[in-house]
Ligand code: HEM
């Protein structure tokens with residue numbers, strides 16, 4: 450009984466928390482906030498279209514570890530390893546863009562716009578620039594006070610659909626949200642190490658993964674080499690072999706032709722719980738775009754800090770210095 454009450458109260462609090470995010474949260478406190486971020490993303494995108502993939506992955510990794518609180522941005526110190534240094538972070542990119550946006554925002558309105566909102570807004574803008582949906586992103590997130598390598602528990606690329614779904618379900622996301630969000634693999638790259646097992650000796654059979662198109666497997670093998678004889682140093686390949694820089698539904702079409710790169714991507718088209726969603730998105734680009742916009746908004750609300758929780762960091766890579774009035778007993 451007591452337990453149920455606690456669960457009820459916590460779920461009320463979570464509900465309230467997300468209710469405090471608002472579209473245009475900075476309208477009066479920093480009216481140029483969204484246009485400043487958009488300008489910086491546009492500038493970067495003009496010379497490097499891969500920024501869309503970088504930000505999407507950063508946003509996902511941030512939100513799945515302690516909620517969307519910019520904990521992924523914290524640099525490790527000599528005494529403490531932060532989220533950034535965990536294995537699955539591997540090659541999360543785009544930290545410098547967040548720094549540039551923060552610098553411009555601090556100049557325009559000091560200590561107002563959170564790093565967590567910068568990630569959300571920059572991702573939203575980069576998605577739109579790459580041909581994805583344009584959507585209004587609620588803001589008002591606060592930055593977290595904890596970033597610990599031990600908290601990082603992200604899904605791996607060789608999971609089954611039900612295994613992967615357990616991670617999304619724990620964040621309040623549906624199977625439809627998961628299939629939609631994995632559509633982010635319509636842009637960006639993967640290092641060979643994440644799918645090499647599929648190319649020549651799948652599960653010890655001495656054969657490529659039978660769920661991968663043999664022509665594709667042969668091509669990827671030439672790029673990647675084998676685990677014992679790798680070609681140069683861990684090269685990358687496009688996750689969407691069709692339209693690699695465009696946020697569109699081609700990723701789903703590719704998986705229907707056995708051209709998913711990661712095992713989990715291919716599984717989406719094969720598992721009976723997700724195959725029908727994949728075929729809808731593959732044949733209906735507008736349905737995908739609409740679903741992607743709403744799933745991104747849902748992702749951006751996972752376990753956020755609002756109100757007086759957390760802080761507004763001055764520098765996205767370090768926590769603000771503690772106020773001197775806080776005396777800790779024993780120190
Ligand atoms: C079951 C869930 C997921 C798994 C197992 C997974 C796994 C991976 C792996 C292994 C890579 C390659 C990383 C590298 O080689 O550097 C990757 C890349 C990527 N992932 Fe995911 N991912 C998942 C969900 C998501 C979600 C929900 C998003 C965003 C909404 C996302 C966005 C991306 C993007 C954009 C890239 C390309 C990054 C780049 O080019 O720098 N992923 N993912």
Ligand SMILES: *[C@@H]1O[C@H](CO)[C@@H](O)[C@H](O)[C@H]1NC(C)=O
Nearest residue numbers: 471472473474475476477585
């Ligand atoms: C901010 O302005 C936009 C555009 O006028 C409006 O849609 C939004 O509701 C406003 N938000 C707040 C919190 O005032």
Ligand SMILES: *[C@@H]1O[C@H](CO)[C@@H](O)[C@H](O)[C@H]1NC(C)=O
Nearest residue numbers: 690691699702703706708731
């Ligand atoms: C779907 O992918 C296949 C295989 O790569 C390609 O031949 C076909 O043109 C694609 N269909 C659409 C509608 O883009």
Ligand SMILES: CC(=O)N[C@H]1CO[C@H](CO)[C@@H](O)[C@@H]1O
Nearest residue numbers: 533534535536538539540541
């Ligand atoms: C960008 C970044 O901080 N990457 C780190 C990811 O984690 C590895 C260790 O697993 C570090 O070596 C990288 O520096």
